[in-house]
Amino acid sequence: xxxxxxxxxxxRVERGEQTxxxxxxxxxxxxxxxxxxxxxxxxxATELNVSKSGVFAHFGSKEExxxxxxRAAAKIFVDLVVTPAFAEPDGxxxxxxxxxxxxxxxxxxxxxxxxxxYAVQAEFDARPGRVRDAVAGYGDDWTALIExxxxxxxxxxxxxxxxxxLIAFLEAANVLSVLHDNPAAYDRAxxxxxxxxxxxxxxxx
Numbered sequence: 001x002x003x004x005x006x007x008x009x010x011x012r013v014e015r016g017e018q019t020x021x022x023x024x025x026x027x028x029x030x031x032x033x034x035x036x037x038x039x040x041x042x043x044x045a046t047e048l049n050v051s052k053s054g055v056f057a058h059f060g061s062k063e064e065x066x067x068x069x070x071r072a073a074a075k076i077f078v079d080l081v082v083t084p085a086f087a088e089p090d091g092x093x094x095x096x097x098x099x100x101x102x103x104x105x106x107x108x109x110x111x112x113x114x115x116x117x118y119a120v121q122a123e124f125d126a127r128p129g130r131v132r133d134a135v136a137g138y139g140d141d142w143t144a145l146i147e148x149x150x151x152x153x154x155x156x157x158x159x160x161x162x163x164x165x166l167i168a169f170l171e172a173a174n175v176l177s178v179l180h181d182n183p184a185a186y187d188r189a190x191x192x193x194x195x196x197x198x199x200x201x202x203x204x205x
Contacts (some may be wrong), residue, residue, distance in 0.1 A: 015125075020058050022048060024072035027065065032113030035123040036066045036131060037115060063131060070134045073116040077138075081105050082145070090152035092197065098149060099193050106174045107186045114178040117142075118171055143167060155200050162200070169193055 026048060039062065045052040053155050059065040081104075085097035106115045113119045117139055143163055150159040160194040173189035176182045 016058075017096070019050060019054065020049045021072075023050075023055060023058060024069055027069040027115060028073045029112055031066075031069055031115045032111035032119045034113075036069065036120050037123065039065055039069065041065065055178075066194070070120070070131065070138065073111070074138050076110065077105065077116070080110060090149065092153050092155075095146070095149045095153055096193075098146065099170065102170050103173060103186050103189055104117070106170070107177070107183070114174045115171070118174050123194055133166075157200050165196060166193060169196075 020080045023044055026044060030038055030043075041055045041059070041062065044050075045055045048055075059068060073173055081098065081101035083092050085101055088097055101119075102115075111119070117135065121135055121139060124135050146163040146167060147159040149156065150162050155162075169189045169192045173185040176185035
């Protein structure tokens, strides 16, 4: 293979990856409002002005499209919420950054339906299968991360219990904002998080 051919192939591969990213970004936006069942290869092809066969070639089936959409949404979440928090060492500062990052991600409508995972989890909570497992798995990862961060902060508290309470504050803000059009819910959640953490004692050395 000569250099010109390699450049042409590389260019096609890059264009293909750009198209795939474009499809998945639009798919995640749709799913955050209408659910993963609202996705279809035909709809995405029409909205993005690409061929239906081209979309099908990237995913092959509706289930594969759904799974790829979940992974794409998770990457966006990690990039915006998790990675910035890990610029700080373990402890309360990282915990605050994770919680504030989640609220900011929902409040800014990174996905038009608010938190992508909150939007799709009810859709698949009682439906066994690969998509449900993927959605549940990312939710479990988030809870486990909050629990580990609490444990690393060495607080006088049961980490799973505190993680449950803090995540409930976040999700309540998301649903009150999205369903009830109440943007003040985010500020209320921030106050609730600060109050709950302020009430916790650090163990004596």
